[in-house]
Amino acid sequence: MSEQRPPSKLPRLAVLACGVLMVLAGWEVSRRFVAHGIATRAECNPSNSRAAISELAQLGPSAVPALLDAAVSDDREVAVPARAQVEALLDDWAYSRPAAFEDRCLALIEGVADREPQLTPSGRVWARRLGDHALRKLNASRSSGDGYLIMAVERLYALADQPPQYIDQPLRVRRISPVEIAQSPGGALQPAPAFKAPIAPPKPLVAAAAPESPSLPDPRPIEAAPAAPISPVEQPIARGPAPLDWREPTPDPSEAAEPQRLPSDTTADGPIGNVAATPPGLPTEVTSLLEGTPVDRLRLVEQLLTGRHENAAEILLRLARDPEPKVRLSAISALGSSTNPQLTEAAYQLAVHDEDPKVSRLATELQKLLR
Known part of the structure; x- marks a missing residue:
């Protein structure tokens, strides 16, 4: 085997x-x-x-x-x-x-x-x-x-770098209700019970007795004296400043005053530069991004979308006119996603008149939001 x-x-x-x-x-x-x-x-x-x-x-x-x-x-x-x-x-x-x-x-x-x-x-x-x-x-x-x-x-x-097919949705307006909502055991939402302090019945008001004061004799009536006639007093008119008057004399309006000089009168002749290139009162970080490369300005648009800044609309309107098409595209899209209809209308006008075809395509999506 x-x-x-x-x-x-x-x-x-x-x-x-x-x-x-x-x-x-x-x-x-x-x-x-x-x-x-x-x-x-x-x-x-x-x-x-x-x-x-x-x-x-x-x-x-x-x-x-x-x-x-x-x-x-x-x-x-x-x-x-x-x-x-x-x-x-x-x-x-x-x-x-x-x-x-x-x-x-x-x-x-x-x-x-x-x-x-x-x-x-x-x-x-x-x-x-x-x-x-x-x-x-x-x-x-x-x-x-x-x-x-x-x-x-x-x-x-x-x-x-391709043109987007979708734009960012407008931010929702968050409203805080004055009534707190509590979850009930049955699953329905109902107002939370408010705290109520016990109300005590009002105490009866007792009129306080007036303090006693010693009696005084009645005052004698005062006889009114006859009014003396008022004679007009001539006030001397000052012809010039007083010897001890420290105030400056009032200028004569008949004299020709020196015309107010405009800033242009004191400015040297020459080409006018870029006045107020950056909005005043901005943080140093925002200013550096505005004056940086196109990538820095794109990063600034992203920061304005995700954070809160008091001059966000003004900065985005400035970036919407940036010479770089990518920056304009991102800034106009950010303006169009705002809940403010005026900013959406401004974004639509900027997109319609933009010379870059990638930016002008946003006008169709923005027009839908305006409807």
Whole structure:
């Protein structure tokens, strides 16, 4: 009889490996499904988008596709926190796992490039900023074989220069209701109960007794004396200043006064320069960006979109006449997304009369907002 060999363990190991892979794939699919649900919730309720985006970023690499979908949204209340989380992901990858930074960053840059048709003007500014950020992190990590990432960033730059198909949505006017809304157990919203202090019944008013005073004799009536006749007194008219009068003499109106000199009279003849190139009273950072390169002015438009500045409209109107078409395109789009109809009308007029065809195409979208 031939000796029987023991069964091989390879089929069992293969089955075990397939089972582990299926479990991991199911786990990844479930996390992506959860991430998509969180991103949808942020889109439906932009007022709570920051909390939803923070929750989305905690899911790790599984949430990157949903995070990129939120970052290219035309709603800035959703897009701004998502873009900040994407940049934070790059910082975390460069610090925690520098060896795998290039592969992860390459997938991220390609994901933004694939979503180029959905990029608004502010999204295109952010895409260029993201490419610069990725190259800085790549140089800091001193990774080798970075040719693919540089090519992906250059492709992203080229796509960001294309005219946008969508513009940023106007910012919502947030109104704070005077009545606080509390969540009832049944799920319906009802006004929160106000605090009521106990009201005590009013005390009866008691008239205070008048203080006693000693009696005085009645005063005697005062007889009115006959009025003396008033004689007019002639006041001497001063012919000049008094000897001890320290006041300056009043100038004679008949004398010809010296005509008021205008600033142009005291200015040397010559060509008039650029008067008030930058609006007065601006912070140093804003002034430096206004006087910097076109990339600096694009970054300034992004800051005005995401932050608050008392002279934001004035600065955007100035940037809407910038010699660089990219700056004009971004500034006019920012003006058109304002809730002020006058700024939207101004943006429409600037876009219609712009000589660059990429900028003039915005007039169609702005005309829809004016309707």
